Amino acid sequence: MSTTNYIGKPVSRVDGPAKVTGAAKYAAEFNVPNLAYGYIVSSSVAKGKITKIHADEILTLPGVLQVFSHENVPSLAWFDRSYKDDVAPGGSPFRPLQHAEVKYSMQPVALVVAETFEVARYAAGLLRIDYDVEKHATDLETKRDDGFEPGRGKTGWMPPPKPRGNPDEELKNAAHRVEGEYIHLAQHHNPMEMFASTVEFLGDKKLNIYDKTQGAFNSQQYVTKVFGLSKDEAHVVSQYTGGGFGSGLRPQYQLFMAVLAALELKRSVRVSMTRQQMFSMGHRPHTLQYVELGTNPDGTLAAMHHHALAETSQFEDFTENVVNWSGMLYQCDNVKLTYQLAKIDVYTPQDMRAPGAASGSFALEVAMDEMAYAAGIDPLEFRLRNYAERDQNADKPFSSKKLRECYHEGAAKFGWDQRKPEPRSMRDGDLLVGWGVATGVWDASIQKCAASASLSADGHLTVLSGSNEIGTGTYTIMTQIAAQTLGLPIEAVTFKLGDTNQPEAPLQGGSWTAASVGNAVKQVCDKLGEQLLKLAQKMADSPLKGAAYEDVEFVNGQIRLNSDITQAVVLRDILPASGKDKLEAENTMMPNPLGQLTHSMHAHNAVFVEVKVDPELGTLHVTRVVNAVAAGRILNPKTARSQVLGSVVWGMSMALMEESVMDHGFGRYMNHNYGEYHIPVNADVHDIDVIFVEEEDDKVNPLGIKGLGEVGMLGVAAAVANAAYHATGKRVRNLPVSLDKLL
Structure with missing residues (x-):
């Protein structure tokens, strides 16, 4: 063993110099000889069939090398229908350029390859495509009665546990009861680095592939299965990724197109998505949730019902653990958790930071705030009164759980004991001040x-x-x-x-x-x-x-x-x-499976938020956040704090800004750019305190690590919404909390 003490120390990033000097290369930055450029053409309709691609009109342009589409793409290995990437949900994965059918708006329908990027983009803009248009359905609201319980979900999906106790009867007889519907539209990942693949053709079928991905081996598996290549022929490199947040878990379609073009043209090819096309390859699904809570006279939870209906594509059943967290986060003996999907004409949703939990925790934690007010109990005290010492979903003890300490340390740092309970009772000059609290839980896995x-x-x-x-x-x-x-x-x-x-x-x-x-x-x-x-x-x-x-x-x-x-x-x-x-x-x-069999392993956090609202304009600013996190052993408090800071900013973004607005007439996301898909900028972000609560866990893994990527975001959106209610007296259950909802 070693006593040289680096673990737990705030060591600066060893890759920092490479990133700030430009030595770190990203997928679209590798300069390889004889490089051609591909530009993706997206469908202009949401549903229908391509009847003609007028490729001959642009193939005569100087510098245009080829137009790939379903009309000329060769038969590929994946026609055995057996291939699925590591995180594919149930159903049949989307196969670009394989058929005339259009399944969603902005589906990739052609790839124009040219000697320069500028020529490829120009030619793609001239390409005419004829469609037989069919009626599309992109509104989840119209599918409320068409929900179905998914069969085989994606890896990591757990069907909600069966009901325990007698929730329906206990809800009827509860001393205090609240119910509500909680909604958020689709949200898109929008990392700074857009998806790109640079494929270096080395001769025969041998390729060096520089890909934007969150898993080089998953991209390699995809390429070898689809194109019938060996691992030696498909060497994948991804040493730096400019943000992923889940969007890079599955191979995206630019990888297929770049490899296809390189093999067919026998030369190196780069294909990059535009910012608009980043809205065509997965998102956090539009989700409708219903939560009903009831308490006993002493303020303990008597019963709970949490239901979610989420969108999926017509060709895959994308699943998330949305409601399961509600059955483990608080002590409650009468619980009903249900989850359904509805198919609409969009691309398959995709894991997005804290998938499922970000949606589910928002609904539960706002409902808990409402229940605290209905029962006349402070929202923090209400959570402590219903603290779960055991995971009732799995009927197992927690390997470790320091959530109570998160509440106490976070509240002390925030000054929660100075909070006045009545809405609109706290002011800073002319501004209304609101304080909110919420909780998060995430799996600790290996x-x-x-x-x-x-x-x-x-x-x-x-x-x-x-x-x-x-x-x-x-x-x-x-x-x-x-x-x-x-x-x-x-x-x-x-x-x-x-x-x-x-x-x-x-x-x-x-x-x-x-x-x-x-x-x-x-x-x-x-x-x-x-x-x-x-x-x-x-x-x-x-x-x-x-x-x-x-x-x-x-x-x-x-x-x-x-x-x-x-x-x-x-x-x-x-x-x-x-x-x-x-x-x-x-x-x-x-991994040691014995620990998972005997214990429930999770990270937890408690988030305290202050907002200030202009009562005449409805404008809201998050002025203070304290996020207390219990996530096992913290390897590096500097990089860990950075992780949680980013999580908090994203939680604020989810609460106040993010929504991918669908025009159902066109079946297309209309704000598919950085100008109109709003995310926080520096002026939106004020004081954020991160507390790491000491937590030792010798069961979760030998180093006692629980992970931070997801849990730091949880609770933030709900705490902002709860603080907004405390400030204004207006309860917002439909994200984002925009000023029109507070006026």
Whole structure:
């Protein structure tokens, strides 16, 4: 073991210099020889059939190389219908350029390839396409009676648990009861980096593929299955990703188009999406929710019913865990949770930060606020009164749960005890002041992951695992873990990721990367450490002879005895003495399923929000946020805080701004750009405090990591809405909380 203390320290990003100097290359930035450019043509109708693509009219333009469409794309391996990517839901995945049918507005229907990007874009703008238009249906509101319970959902989806107790009867007899419908429209990820793939053609069918993705191995699997290539022929690289938030979990259609064009034209090709096309490849689904709560006379929850109806496409059944969280977050013996889908003419929704939970927690936490007012109890006290000591959904104890401490530490930092309970009772000059609170819970999970490590004779350690870096700090925390495990200075460690020639790692999503890759890195470094100890014990007059691995520690570039730290061997002396140039190790970390069987494993948070509202204009500003998070071991408080800050800003965005507005006449999202799809800017963001509540968990995984990507966002949107009610007395159940709803 090591006492060199890097884990838990606020180490600055090791990839920071590469990012700020431009040395970090993203998918559309790789300059390869003989590069052609593809421009995607999107359908102008929401439903119908293509009758003619007038490609001949633009193929005569100088510089245009080809127009790919369903009229000339060859038969591909995926016609066996068996291929699904790692996170595909039930149904049949969308296959671009394979048929004349148009299934949704802005569906990719052609790819124009030219010698330059400008020529490709110009020619794509001239391409005429004839359609037979059919009547489309894009309004979830009209499908309220068409909901169905999904069968096989996507990986990670859990059907709601069966009802417990007698919720219908208990709701009727409750001392206090509230019910309401909670709605949000579709929301789109909108990362700064748009989706792009640069495919370098190396001859025959051999390709280097630089792809924007959250999983290089998933993109490789997709390409090999669709095009019948070997893994050696489809080498995928994705070392930096400019934001993903779930949009990069599934391979997007520009990857297919770039590989197709490269193989057919036998030259390198780059295909990039436009910002508008980023609204054509997945989103957080439009969701309608109904919540009914009832309490006993003492303010404890008597019964609960939470129902959700979410949209999906006509060709896949996209599922989310929307209502399940309500059955575990609070103590309640009578619970009914139901979830349905309805098919409309849109592209399949997709995981978006805290998928399902962001929707479900908003509805539950606003309903809890309403219930607290109905019962005449402070909203924080109401949550504490209904605190769940056990996961009633699974009937298991929590592996650890410090949510109570989140409430107490967050409330103390925020000053919650100064809150006046009545709406419109607090002011700052002419502005109404509101304080709101809400809670979040997210799975703490871990996936199978491999890693390799190599120590050179000069004492430099290189660790590889084919994970991804989407801005979360993966490079940095893995470097910290490796450095601490082998007692090396952080400058003597290089961690590499994002390449399918490296050991296989899971997709970066689900808040499992730190736990999965981190434990894999720890294990492979320990494996290397065991080899080093054996070699050190063979050295002349070694003070470590007979010592077990548990009897030594790696610190300050040495292996030394725990019992006598003066008895040590310098790491850099070991390989020269053994006659080796380097030492290598490989390892695959397998999750321990026993813990999942016996315990419920989750991260929790409590969010406190202050808003100020102009009573005449209805304008609302979030002026203060305190987010107290219990997420196991925090590997790096600097990168972790950055994660939670981003989560809070996104929660504010969900509460106040984000909605993809569908014009049902056209069946198209109308605000498909940064100008009209509103997200916060610097002036919208004020004081945000992040508290990490100490939480040790020896059951969740060896390093005790729970992950932060999702949980930090949860509760924020509801806390903003609850604060808006406290300020104005107007209850908003339909996001976003826009000024017209407060006037």
